[in-house]
Structures are given as C-alpha cells and as structure tokens.
Amino acid sequence: EVQLVESGGGLVQPGGSLRLSCAASGFTFDDYPMTWVRQAPGKGLEWVSVISWNGGSTYYAESMKGRFTISRDNAKNTLYLQMNSLKSEDTAVYYCSLGDPPSHWGQGTQVTVPS
Numbered sequence: 001e002v003q004l005v006e007s008g009g010g011l012v013q014p015g016g017s018l019r020l021s022c023a024a025s026g027f028t029f030d031d032y033p034m035t036w037v038r039q040a041p042g043k044g045l046e047w048v049s050v051i052s053w054n055g056g057s058t059y060y061a062e063s064m065k066g067r068f069t070i071s072r073d074n075a076k077n078t079l080y081l082q083m084n085s086l087k088s089e090d091t092a093v094y095y096c097s098l099g100d101p102p103s104h105w106g107q108g109t110q111v112t113v114p115s
Contacts (some may be wrong), residue, residue, distance in 0.1 A: 008021050034059065038095065083111070
C-alpha cells in the first residue's frame with residue numbers, strides 16, 4: 001500500500017522559511033518522479049513542483065521559481081520542499097504526490113503565512 005506522510009508545516013511570518021518532508025513507503029521510491037501540489041483555502045489543487053526519479057531534473061510553477069527547492073533522498077525514501085521568502089498567498093495545505101501526473105497523495109501538511 002502506497003503511503004505518503006508529510007510533515008514540517010506550520011505558521012511562519014512573511015519572508016520566513018519552512019522545509020517540508022514526505023516519508024514514502026509501499027512502493028519503489030526511486031522508480032518514480034515525485035510531485036508537490038497545494039490547495040489554498042477555497043481553491044482547487046495547484047501544482048507546485050516535480051522532481052525526476054534521480055533528482056536530476058526539477059521543475060517549478062512560475063510563482064515558486066527562485067523561492068522553492070524540491071529535492072529527494074532516495075536512500076531515505078524521502079521527498080523535501082524547501083520554501084523560502086514565503087508570502088501570504090503561499091498559505092495552503094501542501095501534499096506530497098507519487099508520480100507526474102500524481103496518482104497518490106498524502107494527508108497534507110498545513111502552511112500558514114499571515115498577511
């Protein structure tokens with residue numbers, strides 16, 4: 001059974017940083033690209049970033065470029081999202097997802113950046 005468990009969310013002031021983690025199990029982690037998506041209050045899912053199976057390629061939504069960094073540690077079956085220069089519009093539940101397009105999601109972790 002695929003399991004994705006996010007952690008690292010919280011309340012952070014504008015301009016601050018957070019590092020999200022996603023512990024993966026139930027599948028061969030380094031066989032798949034991994035994706036972060038988010039959902040802001042009252043809005044639909046928004047694609048954030050994707051990383052290739054070996055971390056060699058990464059892509060970001062335009063509004064996250066230069067602020068967010070996706071990475072992975074295949075030895076630890078863990079996906080990361082380093083978020084810097086956070087803004088109030090980054091407030092959302094962040095989900096770790098298997099594959100691109102995503103086929104499985106975790107339960108999410110809340111990130112709140114007050115305005």
